[in-house]
Amino acid sequence: PTQIASTSFDLKDAPEIPDWVKASAKSWSGGDISDGEFIQTIQYLSEQEIISSDTQNNNPKTIPHWVKTTASWWASERISDADFVGALEYLVNARIIQI
DSSP: OOOOOOOOOOOTTOOOOOHHHHHHHHHHHTTSSOHHHHHHHHHHHHHTTSSOOOOOOOSOOOOOTTHHHHHHHHHTTSSOHHHHHHHHHHHHHTTSSOO
C-alpha cells in the first residue's frame, strides 16, 4: 500500500461529512461528473463550515487533474475524513482550487 504523508490541520471540530459528498468525490474522480459539479460540493462544505475558506473570488473555477487522486483515495477509504477535509482546506486557501 502507498504511504500518504499525514499533515495536521485545525478542523475546528468539523461536523461529520454527509455520505453524498463521498459519492460526489467518487463520481468526480472517476470522470462521471464535471469539475464544476465537484466545486459545488466543495462550496457546500465551505458554506456548512466543514472546511474553512478565507477566499472568495470570481476567478475561473478549475481543479488540477491530480486532485482527483486524493478524492479517489478518500472515496475508497484510503485516507480519513480529516485528511480529505484538510487537503481541501489547503487547496482552497492556497488558491489552487477556486470556489
